[in-house]
Amino acid sequence: MLELDDVLAAEDRIADVARRTPLDYSHTFSAMTGAEVHTKMEMFQRTGSFKIRGAANRIRTLSEADREAGVVTASAGNHAQGVALAASRSDVDATVVMPETAPISKVKATRSYGANVVLHGVDYDEAQARAHEIEEAEGRTYVHAFDDEDVMAGQGTLGLEVVDALPEVDTVVVPIGGGGLISGVATAVKERSPDTRVIGVQAEGASSVADSLQKGNPQALDAVDTIADGIAVRKVGEHTFPVIRERVDDVVTVSDDEIATAVVYLLERGKTLVEAGGAVGLAALLEGKFVYEEDEVVVPVLSGGNIDLNLLTTVVMRGLVDQGRYVKLRTVLKDRPGSLQALLDILAEERANIYAIQHDRTNRDVAMNAAEVELDLETRGEEHVADLLDRLEGAGYDVELLV
Incomplete structure (x- = not known):
């Protein structure tokens, strides 16, 4: 299982690629909740999301032969951009397969970071199938978005930064899609600060983890339905699930209306643009989805800011309606x-x-x-x-x- 030494090694490998993002004390959210709230501003990361951490670490663990052959992945969003930039910074050729329905802004961004973008299929599953065909035909290494221990270790560097910057942290609140981010963060936090809680948050329309925890192994949803597209994953990872089960204290869910409200608060009161999947941790705190003490030091991880402008209009409107x-x-x-x-x-x-x-x-x-x-x-x-x-x-x- 993933260990702290893996995360520490990743921190050294990606130091020249990934930024150390700031923690920001929020008077507004502290007053609203009664906790002492510090947000982890990962939307200021390169490519606008935490994904570059894991992608960079995975690419930098490749053998020389694998580096020469290049990498391939499938993604409609943040992981695509993370792999593209990480590969470019390591002089590794990258092919990214994106669904034909992917927002043009994300396609352009991925190409701008240096990847060869292949548009294929109507959804992520079809894009992923094409990526695996390219993997086999060209001998490339497939860089998984979350279910890979090197990727998990890279994401865990975010947890190291939280504890280093705020040793007194009581609770870290982390979005969950496939589990790569929270498994890495929980590994780092629990080793560095054993008494700190790690709370995971999923969207109600993509909540595979609760059922998986109850049944003792990863369970797949028939479908996902949420505005939080960045964490709209049907099944938690085979590698991430055991870490979540062992090291995460609780997993809660939030509705799309609650997510939209958090996005609106971040825009209006925090002057910060955060994508729906990146705002679920704050949504869980604002809605009281887990128990905390007055003045408890809580860090919601704002994991990304790459929201499609068309979706942003819908999210803002939903948030205004809810308020x-x-x-x-x-x-x-x-x-x-x-x-x-x-x-x-x-x-x-x-x-x-x-x-x-x-x-x-x-x-x-x-x-x-x-x-x-x-x-x-x-x-x-x-x-x-x-x-x-x-x-x-x-x-x-x-x-x-x-x-």
């Missing part, structure tokens, strides 16, 4: 002059800002002498929404809250 700062209402008005204005006057008095409005006289589900109105509103929180609904219903409107 009661954006709502969509439907009601029915009498189809006569002044009816719409009367409704708008109430909204103005309640200081609800209209983002969009749709007025429909042709809907067959309403009476001939009525019109349906849908309103998208910017609001100021859950209490404001409740007051607004009370005011509208008190004025005789039958209001349906759509989101």
Whole structure:
């Protein structure tokens, strides 16, 4: 099993490739939770994610013959970029197979780091199958995204940095996809600071670890469904699972709405862009998914910042809805002059800002002498929404809250 010496060796190997990312004390999140919160800012890592740590360590353990043959991997995101840059910094040729549906921004970034990008298949599984074909045909070494002890050791260097910078840390909260990051971090933290807890966090729609822990071996999900694409993994790794079982204190899950709220808080209060998968640790802390003491020193690992801008729009909107700062209402008005204005006057008095409005006289589900109105509103929180609904219903409107 992975040991501290493996992580220490990785730290030396990748020192010239991976940055030591900062810990940032957050007054905001400390006040919100009652803990002493320091975020590990891994989105400031090269390529915008922790993945370069493990990729660099794996590539630097290759034999000379394997270096000459090059490496290959499959990924739709952070691992692709990590392998591309790590290989380039070690003068190793890299081929990265990405699904044809991969965001163009991530394809361009991977190419810019020096990899040969092959677009193949509609999803990760088809891309991975093609990568293994290339591995066999060209004699390349396949660099797994998480289920490899050299990769795990490289990711563990993040844990060394946390304990070195903050020896008094009580709890480290780490995202889990396939388990490469948390297995490495737990190995480093538990050896350096045995009393420090390591808490793992998965998205509810990709939570394979809890079932695996209960049954005693890695279990595969039939499908994953989450906005946290960076940790949307169907099965925990064969190598990572025993480490998680032995060294991780607890594993919890968070919903997509809770993740979106954390992303919005990081943007608005922390002035920091973090991808959905990278924000799950903070989401778990904010939502009280695990027990902690007042003033406990807690480090949520913000594992990456490479969020697709189209997805960011959706995530931000979900977060605003969850906070009661954006709502969509439907009601029915009498189809006569002044009816719409009367409704708008109430909204103005309640200081609800209209983002969009749709007025429909042709809907067959309403009476001939009525019109349906849908309103998208910017609001100021859950209490404001409740007051607004009370005011509208008190004025005789039958209001349906759509989101």
